[in-house]
Amino acid sequence: METSLNKTAAIFSPNLTSTFLGEIKQTLLLFDVVAIPITNVFTEKFNSIPSEYQSHFNDNLDYLEETGLIFKSVRGMDTKFEPGTNPIVIDSEIGLERHVASQNDYATYADGIARVHAFALNHEDIDHDFHCVPIVKNPKLPSNFYSTERGIILNVLLHNIPIPNEQTPLEAILDFKNDKDNIGRIAALRKWANKTAKLNLPPAELKDEIDDLLYRYRKSLEIHKIKYSNGILQSLVVGSAELFENIIKLKFSNIAKNLFSMHDARADLMLAELNSPGNELAYIYSTQEKFHLA
Known part of the structure; x- marks a missing residue:
């Protein structure tokens, strides 16, 4: 079980669908910060979309990056891990990285890469003030894709949060989270999530x-x-x-x-x-x- 940290970072699957930006806002309603894994496959897919959409995505992502609410992750299994990281677990993650890289289905690949980057960020030899949770879009993937029991809970909770429309300004998301009543509600939700994680419920029962x-x-x-x-x-x-x-x-x-x-x-x-x-x-x-x- 992971240690409790003040912040939780979502490793967001870069699927580049029409709701991509709305899903980032949705994720920010539950998480403190969002990381976007940048890979060669992601770059190729990004370059394949129409140029006007590329500009739109870039403008929004640059703005979010300036606010500190998102960051781009270029980690991989070549990361320098902190001393004491289980080599067997590292080998398992390397196998996962190779497996997802061979997938023809980009959605499955994106989920796997989110998992790999979450592991690398959590175990690299750098101190972070947040713990990373991969956001998995494919409900058919095995539960170990979620990384931890708390990761499963946060993924299921996220599915119950609406996706704000693209016209919803970021300020509305931040104002909502900073409302004094919602600050208390978020604290209660995190306490419940930490407690429920100890029950080890499968995703279906948790839902x-x-x-x-x-x-x-x-x-x-x-x-x-x-x-x-x-x-x-x-x-x-x-x-x-x-x-x-x-x-x-x-x-x-x-x-x-x-x-x-x-x-x-x-x-x-x-x-x-x-x-x-x-x-x-x-x-x-x-x-x-x-x-x-x-």
């Missing part, structure tokens, strides 16, 4: 667990929001009549009581959000509400 928790959380909030809306409506309808009467009779204490009643209803809703079943995944739910999971 079922996440689906169940999200469903319970969503339904619980729906119920509490209905109660909150009904309470506010009642306060407005009944309170308006009482407000007029209390003003006429100069009963200002009753006016204040109605105002505090509405404030208490809002506090009850916030408390329900914290205590609802599945609240560990509140951040995932928030991304779906904000960026609209299709």
Whole structure:
């Protein structure tokens, strides 16, 4: 099991689909930084797309690189590894690198390269303040492609986060993550991920667990929001009549009581959000509400 670090880096499969830039924004909603593996195969594929798309990709990637949110990885299994790295594991990764290089399917190749670069970055003889997780797009690949149990969890969680459209500015992603409530939700999500990783659940069971928790959380909030809306409506309808009467009779204490009643209803809703079943995944739910999971 990997050690807990303050930051987590996603090694992003460079598949160059039409949603490539949107998927980078999606990944940044869950991870602190994204690495793009640069290989000869990637360069050849990049050079094969229309020049206007090349310019579009380059402009966006250059901007993201300037912000420090992404970096380009040119690592491989010729990396100088830190002392004590298991040579058997290194040999296994070298075999994986050779295997994926022989694949005709670029999507499978991209997933394998993400895994190889994640391993190289995690074990190279350089100190990083982040731990790398390969983002695997092909659900049919064996679970060891994800590198660690926590890697499996983060990949499954990522599938539950919407892909923002291309018009969504990067600032909107950063503002969302830096919201004080979402900072707390992210912390709770990471705590849940670290705890769940110890259960060693296979990806299929993990997906079922996440689906169940999200469903319970969503339904619980729906119920509490209905109660909150009904309470506010009642306060407005009944309170308006009482407000007029209390003003006429100069009963200002009753006016204040109605105002505090509405404030208490809002506090009850916030408390329900914290205590609802599945609240560990509140951040995932928030991304779906904000960026609209299709």
